[in-house]
Amino acid sequence: xxxxxxxxxxxxxxxxxxxxxxxxxxxxxxxxxxxxxxxxxxxxxxxxxxxxxxxxxxxxxxxxxxxxxxxxxxxxxxxxxxxxxxxxxxxxxxxxxxxxxxxxxxxxxxxxxxxxxxxxxxxxxxxxxxxxxxxxxxxxxxxxxxxxxxxxxxxxxxxxxxxxxxxxxxxxxxxxxxxxxxxxxxxxxxxxxxxxxxxxxxxxxxxxxxxxxxxxxxxxxxxxxxxx
Numbered sequence: 001x002x003x004x005x006x007x008x009x010x011x012x013x014x015x016x017x018x019x020x021x022x023x024x025x026x027x028x029x030x031x032x033x034x035x036x037x038x039x040x041x042x043x044x045x046x047x048x049x050x051x052x053x054x055x056x057x058x059x060x061x062x063x064x065x066x067x068x069x070x071x072x073x074x075x076x077x078x079x080x081x082x083x084x085x086x087x088x089x090x091x092x093x094x095x096x097x098x099x100x101x102x103x104x105x106x107x108x109x110x111x112x113x114x115x116x117x118x119x120x121x122x123x124x125x126x127x128x129x130x131x132x133x134x135x136x137x138x139x140x141x142x143x144x145x146x147x148x149x150x151x152x153x154x155x156x157x158x159x160x161x162x163x164x165x166x167x168x169x170x171x172x173x174x175x176x177x178x179x180x181x182x183x184x185x186x187x188x189x190x191x192x193x194x195x196x197x198x199x200x201x202x203x204x205x206x207x208x209x210x211x212x213x214x215x216x217x218x219x220x221x222x223x224x225x226x227x228x
Contacts, residue, residue: 080120086134092150094190104207114193114202133182140169
């Protein structure tokens with residue numbers, strides 16, 4: 001159907017536009033112009049949304065500049081502490097520590113969300129270790145393989161992690177934390193995520209409990225199991 005026509009009861013198109021009263025025309029003409037936001041969050045899709053809002057606002061005689069401005073805002077970051085690049089690298093490291101197979105691994109159970117949440121709370125003292133350690137890890141991988149860690153094949157990833165664990169990485173790229181200390185930090189937090197309570201951000205859907213055949217933990221008290 002052409003946008004300028006109206007569909008009648010018999011299915012025919014009429015080129016006659018709907019009549020608008022003088023009062024409605026006056027209100028529409030006096031409606032404030034929407035403020036068009038600028039910046040990285042403003043996209044072509046946002047522009048289309050603004051165009052639709054402007055048409056509806058003019059027809060109805062109302063305008064909401066506050067609502068229009070919200071359309072152009074950038075999406076909230078997915079992580080509280082980590083950048084997207086840091087999170088991507090850490091997710092891959094955690095997945096090598098607890099890989100998924102017939103049961104969910106570190107990625108599926110939300111290790112990154114556990115670490116990201118806790119590092120902005122009880123584990124805040126490790127912020128610098130993660131920021132510096134991930135950058136040192138990235139540079140070490142580029143020097144050894146001339147490629148990002150995420151692009152390596154599985155055997156090369158394990159080789160890389162063994163080098164970090166044994167503290168055999170180039171000392172010039174590691175200061176504080178050392179390569180070995182950084183590996184142990186990530187290992188401990190990945191294990192905490194996998195075996196802890198989902199309310200802390202990891203162990204999604206009690207994956208580790210289901211894998212081990214354990215009951216969900218009681219809210220109060222203790223789970224009792226028969227002695228072997």
